Amino acid sequence: MFSLDLGFYNWDLFTNYILKGLLFSIQLTVIATIGGILLGTVLALMRLSSRPFLVYPATFYINTIRSIPLVMVILWFFLLIPMLLGKPIGADLSATITFIAFEAAFFAEIVRAGIQSVPRGQSDAAKAMGMNYGQNMRLIVLPQAFRNMIPVFMTQTIILFQDTSLVYAIGAYDLLKGFEIAGKNFGRPIETYLLAAVAYFLICFSLSKLVRKIQAKVAIIR
Amino acid sequence: MAFDFGVFCKNTLDGEVVDHCFSAIFGLAQNADPSYLDWLMKAWAWTLAVAGLSLVIALILGVLMGTLRTIPPNSILNKSLVRLSTAWVELFRNIPILVQVFLWYHVIPAFVLPLKALPSYCLVSIALGFFTSARIAEQVRAGIQALPSGQASAAIALGFTTSQSYRFVILPMALRIVIPPLTSESMNLVKNSSVAFAVSVPELTLFAMQAQEETSRGVEIYLAVTLLYALTAFSVNRVMALIERRTRVPGFIVSNDASLAH
Amino acid sequence: MIELRNVSKWYGAFQVLTDCSTSIKKGEVVVICGPSGSGKSTLIKAINALEPFQSGEIIVDGISLGDPKTNLPKLRARVGMVFQHFELFPHLSVTENLTIAQIKVLGRSVDEAQAQGLRYLDRVGLIAQKDKFPGQLSGGQQQRVAIARALCMDPIVMLFDEPTSALDPEMVGEVLDVMVGLANDGMTMCCVTHEMGFARKVSNRVIFMDHGKIIEDCSKDDFFGDPDARSPRAKDFLSKILAH
Amino acid sequence: MIELRNVSKWYGAFQVLTDCSTSIKKGEVVVICGPSGSGKSTLIKAINALEPFQSGEIIVDGISLGDPKTNLPKLRARVGMVFQHFELFPHLSVTENLTIAQIKVLGRSVDEAQAQGLRYLDRVGLIAQKDKFPGQLSGGQQQRVAIARALCMDPIVMLFDEPTSALDPEMVGEVLDVMVGLANDGMTMCCVTHEMGFARKVSNRVIFMDHGKIIEDCSKDDFFGDPDARSPRAKDFLSKILAH
Amino acid sequence: ASPTLDKMKSSGAVTMGVRESSIPMSYTTGDSRFDGYHVEVCRMILADIKSNLGLSTLRINYQPVTSQNRVPLVQNGTVDIECGTTTNNANRAKDVGFANTLYVEEVRIAVKANSGINSISQLAGKKVATTTGTTSVQLLRKHEKANGVNFDEVFGKDHADSFLLLESGRADAFVMDGSILAGNIANSKNPKDFKIVGEVLATEPIAIMVPRNDPEFKAAVNAAIAKIVANGSMPKLWDKWFLKPIPPKNAVVGLELSPATKNAWANLNDRPAEDYAKK
Numbered sequence A: 001m002f003s004l005d006l007g008f009y010n011w012d013l014f015t016n017y018i019l020k021g022l023l024f025s026i027q028l029t030v031i032a033t034i035g036g037i038l039l040g041t042v043l044a045l046m047r048l049s050s051r052p053f054l055v056y057p058a059t060f061y062i063n064t065i066r067s068i069p070l071v072m073v074i075l076w077f078f079l080l081i082p083m084l085l086g087k088p089i090g091a092d093l094s095a096t097i098t099f100i101a102f103e104a105a106f107f108a109e110i111v112r113a114g115i116q117s118v119p120r121g122q123s124d125a126a127k128a129m130g131m132n133y134g135q136n137m138r139l140i141v142l143p144q145a146f147r148n149m150i151p152v153f154m155t156q157t158i159i160l161f162q163d164t165s166l167v168y169a170i171g172a173y174d175l176l177k178g179f180e181i182a183g184k185n186f187g188r189p190i191e192t193y194l195l196a197a198v199a200y201f202l203i204c205f206s207l208s209k210l211v212r213k214i215q216a217k218v219a220i221i222r
Numbered sequence B: 001m002a003f004d005f006g007v008f009c010k011n012t013l014d015g016e017v018v019d020h021c022f023s024a025i026f027g028l029a030q031n032a033d034p035s036y037l038d039w040l041m042k043a044w045a046w047t048l049a050v051a052g053l054s055l056v057i058a059l060i061l062g063v064l065m066g067t068l069r070t071i072p073p074n075s076i077l078n079k080s081l082v083r084l085s086t087a088w089v090e091l092f093r094n095i096p097i098l099v100q101v102f103l104w105y106h107v108i109p110a111f112v113l114p115l116k117a118l119p120s121y122c123l124v125s126i127a128l129g130f131f132t133s134a135r136i137a138e139q140v141r142a143g144i145q146a147l148p149s150g151q152a153s154a155a156i157a158l159g160f161t162t163s164q165s166y167r168f169v170i171l172p173m174a175l176r177i178v179i180p181p182l183t184s185e186s187m188n189l190v191k192n193s194s195v196a197f198a199v200s201v202p203e204l205t206l207f208a209m210q211a212q213e214e215t216s217r218g219v220e221i222y223l224a225v226t227l228l229y230a231l232t233a234f235s236v237n238r239v240m241a242l243i244e245r246r247t248r249v250p251g252f253i254v255s256n257d258a259s260l261a262h
Numbered sequence C, D: 001m002i003e004l005r006n007v008s009k010w011y012g013a014f015q016v017l018t019d020c021s022t023s024i025k026k027g028e029v030v031v032i033c034g035p036s037g038s039g040k041s042t043l044i045k046a047i048n049a050l051e052p053f054q055s056g057e058i059i060v061d062g063i064s065l066g067d068p069k070t071n072l073p074k075l076r077a078r079v080g081m082v083f084q085h086f087e088l089f090p091h092l093s094v095t096e097n098l099t100i101a102q103i104k105v106l107g108r109s110v111d112e113a114q115a116q117g118l119r120y121l122d123r124v125g126l127i128a129q130k131d132k133f134p135g136q137l138s139g140g141q142q143q144r145v146a147i148a149r150a151l152c153m154d155p156i157v158m159l160f161d162e163p164t165s166a167l168d169p170e171m172v173g174e175v176l177d178v179m180v181g182l183a184n185d186g187m188t189m190c191c192v193t194h195e196m197g198f199a200r201k202v203s204n205r206v207i208f209m210d211h212g213k214i215i216e217d218c219s220k221d222d223f224f225g226d227p228d229a230r231s232p233r234a235k236d237f238l239s240k241i242l243a244h
Numbered sequence E: 001a002s003p004t005l006d007k008m009k010s011s012g013a014v015t016m017g018v019r020e021s022s023i024p025m026s027y028t029t030g031d032s033r034f035d036g037y038h039v040e041v042c043r044m045i046l047a048d049i050k051s052n053l054g055l056s057t058l059r060i061n062y063q064p065v066t067s068q069n070r071v072p073l074v075q076n077g078t079v080d081i082e083c084g085t086t087t088n089n090a091n092r093a094k095d096v097g098f099a100n101t102l103y104v105e106e107v108r109i110a111v112k113a114n115s116g117i118n119s120i121s122q123l124a125g126k127k128v129a130t131t132t133g134t135t136s137v138q139l140l141r142k143h144e145k146a147n148g149v150n151f152d153e154v155f156g157k158d159h160a161d162s163f164l165l166l167e168s169g170r171a172d173a174f175v176m177d178g179s180i181l182a183g184n185i186a187n188s189k190n191p192k193d194f195k196i197v198g199e200v201l202a203t204e205p206i207a208i209m210v211p212r213n214d215p216e217f218k219a220a221v222n223a224a225i226a227k228i229v230a231n232g233s234m235p236k237l238w239d240k241w242f243l244k245p246i247p248p249k250n251a252v253v254g255l256e257l258s259p260a261t262k263n264a265w266a267n268l269n270d271r272p273a274e275d276y277a278k279k
């Protein structure tokens, strides 16, 4: 029978190995969320427009990205970005670009659904009062859409945080990697995998609790 | 840059070009050394096998847990079932799939020795299946809650017991409603099966990493692998669309907001 | 037949029903009315044990709902209920909607259930629609099927919760006609509705609720004939609802 | 003031409006009725250019909607519209609902807009609710705010699309009262409604539609007073709707 | 002109590719610090180059690399000098350059000490672990074909995972470079439970990678290597990393200096693995 030995685990080990990974995972999550929402909103508006030359590229991009495993997307970008840019980039930057590009496809669908979740009567009413497309979007539709979207945004962000563990494929140093390296260097891989699971669970679970709180707060009374 | 898809017709032992690309699998050339194409096909089969088994696990457990989350908590048994299913969902969706795969492969068998005898294919399917079941459970729960509450009331008012009302009234409709989100969860499962490589299942991603190391033709290898993943996910999508068409209720309009998570 | 004794119900701290007592005798037609949110739906659902209540007692056909030994599904099967939004089962054809509970709950044979189902479908004038799905029917037709579905179970009493308020005005008539027919045939009925024409025509008694309390419980003639004897709240309500 | 000439509209192969022609003069109150799905909402939305149409012409205050040079937002701002489901903006307070279009579309100052908004809010009897959000009001109150919101834009005509059909029966009265008041003040109105009491009381003309066609377009007195001169479809509809 | 040297001169910095857990060749000791036999050699090389360039300081940025990305990273210039555990073979030499070999790796077999396995011939039908993305995978395939034996191969996603397969009993043997085997055993919970056995399955030169299109830089590196070998540092380095306790756990790898490595020091060269195989 295997016996757990967590004795090797201490504060030094945390600051030496894990903190760096945790910070990178958080940083990657935050940047990819912000970048993904911005790029995703553009893609969503393109998809919702009535002009084919805007609709098709956006639809193609979103559908393609959504049907490829993230690991593959990460490897692709890692391989192709240097070729396209003509100059090399590191694993961390590559991961960041990849995640923004990848998440944009998902956020685009969230934003689209959010806009569509606003009853059509609302934009009819705004139009009937003489508002043009821009005023309608800015004053009436988007404020409601974004409020409806906040919980889904946050859920997606939690998923994103979990997905950062896949950057091992290109050797970026994320939270999971931190645990793994610590485990390897101290010969305690099983214990560290367990600790990693607990750490991820605590972070994601408390975040999802937070989402539920916010959900209740921002809900529009109808 | 130039593509060189000839790489797939190369021998996996010494990199020499073989006569028949499909040498080993179709037995075209007896005892010939397998080519990278043979290997690719075998890897694809592994991907399909992992995704298939985990999909079965995920659907069964997901529907079960999603249903349990909605049952009326009017007895101690029901209450504990609700709690169990809630805990299930929270546990399996808040740990990254990669970590769960390691847990099932390395950590849990260290404590539950019989699990060591299971091939990694089974363990990784359990991990993927449980992980996905938590997401499917959420979709099923949302589907059930999207039904007008009057439906359940009507069933109960006709004298159905709780389990009868789920069987004859609630689940038949709820499952129809959740087909679109289930489609994207199933496609996600195909994609997520790529983590199986981390525990030695020789599937597409493992092939991609190893073959690109041996041949240095990363672009061609990744292209082929990506296409196969996309093809698989697309087929899943078509099959689900067929199921959706077959089970469509005449005159009933589902207002589906497709699943957003991936 | 139905007896309510000091029924009270709370949602958390909010009291939805306060000390409601009344009784409905065999063959009686009782109309319940009152402002939105006054607890009408809650009360009628409580009679069918669809809503639990915290204190008081409801006795249906001699059986107390609060008794833990009562087989609630069996009791519910004997009380017919019609909902505001019809609540036909959309994935089942009209005939299946009519027979499924007969077969699964009452244990009737398929043939027997179908014969009964088609008899009542004919009665509500929809025999031609028997193979359609609910989504293919108009609202008025759906509600008539829902009434037939409840009748198929041979209920001892029929409960209606605003059966016409989700209908296009054109279709209100066809549903009310079916209900008037039922009342004239001697069915015991308890009906939440704002159709005062219907109340005037067939009801024996009118119950007026406000804020979870039964404020008026009197004969139809007293209710409509003697407005000055009514409470101010009821008078106000009546004047609003009859104004246009 | 409003002129429709042979307006037709298709959704794909399905024709929703067929050759609709009519006109509404200043100060007139026109009621549109007809069975569900007959195209009433589509017609009234077309007048406000919310629904494009494929053939025919609509002229509002001398300006053709079909003309590509027409500034549609500006034209819409001069036509008030009230919807079945109120469509107040749930994220804005009552006062903000009343002022936002005045400020952003008409370019009024905040003070001016608020003064105008509160004047009309007072007129519909809801000045006490000015700081609430729509979700905190009853349906009847919301609809009255919606009417005030449309009035704030100083419209030359008010369009109503079944303004009372999503309301609890108790609240229908308070909304109709506001509308009767408007009509009596000489506002030009075009109103889709099944409230025949309202039609009888204030309308000048009644339009009856079926299957996308205008079947009857006659004075109120002809419509209600001379049923035998009406088409069978309109007679049938009227009998159903007035039966209970 | 050497692009790499120019870059070092202008930026005062250099990027060294390192591994994260290739003990003792190249690994992290936590908190972005890296160390190991090859890393230390590289630091000596860079110190030499720095003084040749007349720079007062040369900042070293460490870039962790993996088996999968080390070649592309050197190829595209992210990494200026890779000091890990890369086998110098003809295939890779098309994409990158290799400095003169300072370490000759012998592919061996690690087994549980009590398993009774002493030779590769005893592995027929047994589970053999190796790491995805390494030459050992192909090596095993070739061996199967040549000797008509059949292994049941299991793949770890990295060396530590592969070793874990052996440790947890999922594999009966771990076939990999000797230094990696020794390093993993030394770092395990009970090093005595494992041993390295059997014939040398392959001999491969492990070399420092440099960009391919920069012969001047490669020459500078080789010159530095010659200096280091000449002044007798190599045996001391070997002693430090392979025979003495090393961080972080102060374990001893315990791998004796092999004749092949000694030979490589004596006759500095950059011959690829294929040349070794022919011998």
Ligand SMILES: Nc1ncnc2c1ncn2[C@@H]1O[C@H](COP(=O)(O)OP(=O)(O)OP(=O)(O)O)[C@@H](O)[C@H]1O
Residues within 6 Å of the ligand: C011, C014, C016, C034, C035, C036, C037, C038, C039, C040, C041, C042, C043
């Ligand atoms: N699940 C619930 N939780 C909390 N409060 C509830 C719940 N269901 C109903 N209520 C409240 O109970 C009160 C009575 O509701 P009920 O549906 O019985 O009213 P009603 O008289 O049928 O009104 P209506 O005419 O609108 O149908 C209302 O104030 C309602 O807000």
Ligand SMILES: Nc1ncnc2c1ncn2[C@@H]1O[C@H](COP(=O)(O)OP(=O)(O)OP(=O)(O)O)[C@@H](O)[C@H]1O
Residues within 6 Å of the ligand: D011, D014, D016, D034, D035, D036, D037, D038, D039, D040, D041, D042, D043
């Ligand atoms: N976007 C659409 N696409 C296709 N058909 C539509 C669309 N919108 C409306 N219709 C159809 O056009 C017809 C007229 O619709 P409309 O809403 O104008 O009817 P209505 O007379 O207002 O009915 P109601 O009394 O139910 O409001 C209906 O048959 C409807 O199904």
Ligand SMILES: [Mg+2]
Residues within 6 Å of the ligand: C040, C041, C042, C161, C162
């Ligand atoms: Mg009710």
Ligand SMILES: [Mg+2]
Residues within 6 Å of the ligand: D040, D041, D042, D161, D162
């Ligand atoms: Mg309409």
